[in-house]
Amino acid sequence: MTEQDKTAAPAIDASVAILEVLSAASWPLQLSEICDRTGLAQASAHRIVNAMLHHRLIALAPGRRKTYVLGSRLFQLSSAIYARQPFVPHFYPIAEILKNEIHRSIFLSLPVGNQVVILARLDAPASQTFSAYVGRTMPMHLSASGKAILAARPLEDQLSYLRDEGLAAPGVAAELPALASDLQRSARLGYAISLNEIQQDVGCVAAPVVNGRGEPVAAISACFTGEALTVQSARVYSKNVVQAARQLSSHIL
Template sequence: MLSERPTTPAVDSAIAILQLLVNASYPLTQAEISSQTGIPAASCYRILGSLLQAQLIVMDPGRKKAYGIGSKIFQMASTIYGRQSIIPYFHPIAEILKNEVHKTVLLSIPVGNTVVVVARLEATLSNHFHSYIGQTLPLHRAAAGKAILSLRSKEYLQHYLAGEHLAATPELDSQLERARRLGYALTHGEIEKGVSCLAAPVVNLSHEPIAAISICVGSEELSEQASRSYSSPLIQAARQLAARIG
């Protein structure tokens, strides 16, 4: 197990404030932020001032002395999104896959020990599951993450599990071995109850996983035959995307 890295309280508090404002459904006052984060009022005041100066948050004009997410956050997110050169190639391939399986198609990339949804193509008749651009999940929990982990080395997996303070389990080993053998990973209700996800890895020329394409279906409709009918075009789409990006 890896030792905990030292942290800086002021930075931790700033992150907590940003996370709170991102998830809030309306702008929050300093008192509300202090109460919900547990940050002392004086410290909260100073940190809010620094975040305001950096344009990471703004004073909301619709509510007196209330704060919301600032323009700089959107600028940074847009810059990162624009650097994902894989995304323009994803959309035409995902459009074909969506029309074939009639499910919403997601593109996820590995970021550290997580997998992040960076593109999403909505199917009109698909069930509306809780997936969105920016959704971030541990690699070992998401189908996309397991598809990526299945092509990583044993050393990488050991390091990853140690970083997550997890032990290797026969169940996870079996899931990753199955994903390697069949070309796609499968999860049942691990992220959302009653929802199953299938994901196929996208690899580069060195056969390293750099992304995963996934679809989600209701667990009740995912029979063995349905799994085969969904997985075949899914794997084909992942291979086409890999070929396009070279």
């Protein structure tokens, strides 16, 4: 855990760190392994692990003595959030058509605070592997989906986002003109693009999904791997992506 990750609530910081190492692990972890990966003292980790067990945030791995995995309450909470997104069932048939039109993997992302979270994905046949999994989060200004959502919001909300993310701070503000221009362009055209978004040689084109009041509530994006996506080539695919976003918007009140 870095100093930047620490807050005034050390127990919560430690709990989050434990959840992160367990979610990243390929197998159940012993307490000593959790301590090694989080930097927590054994006594502190033992106390916090017991509290997390009580609240079902983590669980003992079946058949393996004193090893830990993610708990059932996490799945319960995530399922509840997922169930509250009424447009998810409508996404898949629309994404299937879009995938067949442009032969690219299609994603549905949701804004949560100042981040966007990948909520669903539909892979194109023979698509290259890249690290865009369901549940992945990114700052809004660093992803095509986030920029599409941000650009569809009122200017006041955009400025609030920039302040909250520290992008208007001295030493960082030099990047603001390019970002502002990008958001203006996205608002004008109805779609956003990003280059090298998730990893090198991965570009995305995204369009906002809006509710009946015209407020952006999600974004549909198409990702391109193994090729150089440019502003010019993005235009070829943008019509299909925007149309898919409009179709999904029609299902939202």
